[in-house]
Amino acid sequence: GENVEQHPSTLSVQEGDSAVIKCTYSDSASNYFPWYKQELGKGPQLIIDIRSNVGEKKDQRIAVTLNKTAKHFSLHITETQPEDSAVYFCAAMGFGNEKLTFGTGTRLTIIP
Amino acid sequence: DSGVTQTPKHLITATGQRVTLRCSPRSGDLSVYWYQQSLDQGLQFLIQYYNGEERAKGNILERFSAQQFPDLHSELNLSSLELGDSALYFCASSVDRDQTQYFGPGTRLLVL
Numbered sequence: 001g002e003n004v005e006q007h008p009s010t011l012s013v014q015e016g017d018s019a020v021i022k023c024t025y026s027d028s029a030s031n032y033f034p035w036y037k038q039e040l041g042k043g044p045q046l047i048i049d050i051r052s053n054v055g056e057k058k059d060q061r062i063a064v065t066l067n068k069t070a071k072h073f074s075l076h077i078t079e080t081q082p083e084d085s086a087v088y089f090c091a092a093m094g095f096g097n098e099k100l101t102f103g104t105g106t107r108l109t110i111i112p
Numbered sequence: 113d114s115g116v117t118q119t120p121k122h123l124i125t126a127t128g129q130r131v132t133l134r135c136s137p138r139s140g141d142l143s144v145y146w147y148q149q150s151l152d153q154g155l156q157f158l159i160q161y162y163n164g165e166e167r168a169k170g171n172i173l174e175r176f177s178a179q180q181f182p183d184l185h186s187e188l189n190l191s192s193l194e195l196g197d198s199a200l201y202f203c204a205s206s207v208d209r210d211q212t213q214y215f216g217p218g219t220r221l222l223v224l
Contacts, residue, residue: 043215102155
């Protein structure tokens, strides 16, 4: 089955700097890659997603890049703000396989 | 607010007991997914229903079962509870298969 690895497990950045979180997946048939943000006591909130026919997608300060050959995808947050502090999860879904396989999460802390 | 609702928010029970968790998907969504989030296992897919029928099974124990009703709400039944079942249980919904999943706020289960 699919296996998703996520790095780093913790990340601290100065407010205003950029943060990058990386994930690799094992199943070359995977074609959908969402990123979720989870704040304390809340459910995962979708922040951006990308499908395998696209190499990059951007939404304001958040961007995701996908390298299908290397089987990895990354989340980029620019101009970080204190409210970006949370746990971020990447996930992958294979074609015809409707379950999401999640990475282990990255705890992002923005230092004011 | 994702539009997915879950009840109850918190549940405390004893080993050996049975509980039922309830999920109402976003209006118009046909697919419902259940996930378990624990500290040592991360976010794990349990089971998926689509328009009342079971579509996919993940790491769901035989003591656990679920169903989706004609009004599309879903219930997850956990029986013969053990200490290790203590976790956050999330429901997610999507319009159709292979589409973006939106998560509810979760039910925190504590088994004593």
